[in-house]
Amino acid sequence: MAEPNCRICGSVVEEFFDFGRQPLSDAFVERAGAPDEFFFRLAVGVCPHCTMVQLVEEVPRERMFHEDYPYLSSGSSFMRSHFSDLAKRFLATELTAEDPFIVELGCNDGIMLKSIADAGVRHLGVEPSGGVADLAAAKGVRVRKDFFEESTAADIRATDGPADVIYAANTLCHIPYMDSILRGVAGLLAPRGVFVFEDPYLGDIVERTSFDQIYDEHFYFFTARSVRHMAARFGLELVDVERLGVHGGEVRYTLALAGARTPSPAVAELLEREAGQGLADLAVLRAFGAKVERIRDDLVALLTRLRDEGKRVVGYGATAKSATVLNFSGIGVDLVPFVCDTSPTKQGRLTPGTHIPVVPPDRFSSPYPDYALLLAWNHADEIMEKERDFRAGGGRWILYVPDVQVV
Secondary structure, eight states: OOOOBOTTTOOBOEEEEEEEEEEOTTOOBSSTTOTTOOEEEEEEEEOTTTOOEEESSOOOHHHHSSTTOOOOGGGOHHHHHHHHHHHHHHHHTTTOSSSOEEEEESOTTSTTHHHHHHTTOEEEEEOSOHHHHHHHHHTTOOEEOSOOOHHHHHHHHHHHOOEEEEEEESOGGGOSOHHHHHHHHHHHEEEEEEEEEEEEBHHHHHHHTOGGGOSTTOOEEBOHHHHHHHHHTTTEEEEEEEEEOGGGSEEEEEEEETTSSOOOHHHHHHHHHHHHHTTTOHHHHHHHHHHHHHHHHHHHHHHHHHHHTTOOEEEEOOOSTHHHHHHHHTOOTTTOOOEEOSOTTTTTSBOTTTOOBEEOGGGGGTTOOSEEEESOGGGHHHHHHHTHHHHHTTOEEEEOSSSOEEO
16 A cells, blocks of 8 residues: 655655544444444545645545534634633724624634624634534624635625634644645735634644544644744745643644744744644654554553442543544443533434434433443543532542543
């Protein structure tokens, strides 16, 4: 099998880990054996030239982002606060000129743009998943149901003029066709406009061994170094970076047209830190893979022992990333009989590939299990506070990032 070419620069990608056969992470099925359940090989590699870490196989975008896409950004109170604070920052900094304009790529249910709309600022959300786009529109957010690419950007500029801010949260890493995206961004930005995006950070994934951040919807795993290289290919420049604690560790990158702004010292600082971590070093990435295999083995051994001891273990949080850990580890109903989740669109369905029933959250406490496998570990503090009666009654949480532990 021929090695894939880098989707950024065209060089040959060096594969460093294979998670095997995986389903679509958000395709919660109605019954086991559904004939249209899609599987692909989830493997990840690094480009030795531009250092971009990426999946080696691309899943067609229409299979992932569609009318029934189940993820809602507003499902977490922590994330609602996160996006509200960011909207306030944009309104106080980048959106202060006369008649400013902001475009959000992948606006989901409008959680960030609602604050912008409420402030009376011109805006547009570009969202290909029709169901969540309708939720945004119902909040008063102006939405275009479409994938963003170069032709979309040209059409938006012709209709609305240049954008002072283009923003994307947990969206850019989903999109393999980055050339069309960034040409569109460069064409849509105002002369001193900024493109701000935040996505899972490879440095955190490697440091914490948060391997379940690797799944079909996450095609790229960014670093400051790879983003700087990528931006330069399209007349853009990395001018700021900000570490974020959300979703298990992200970076908020700010790009501008080359020469339009002076880069922040934070860019050089993060580049130096990355060099020390060796995030583009194949040996470092292969060592990460060895840690992933150890965590898988430890988790399966723990769940098997608890089952054999007659302990009751259930899952908590039917997240997209849980597809990776459940399928890679071969965890099924024999070890975890059901997963509790607050999303109505997932309840009554089965987890992708492993076919574990997803049930409403009230099942968690009737009665409480002995242990809960926290699949939504990136919301651990919020969930543990909400479910404090579980621990008060003797229940224990099982975590697997950065290693397998019982708390």
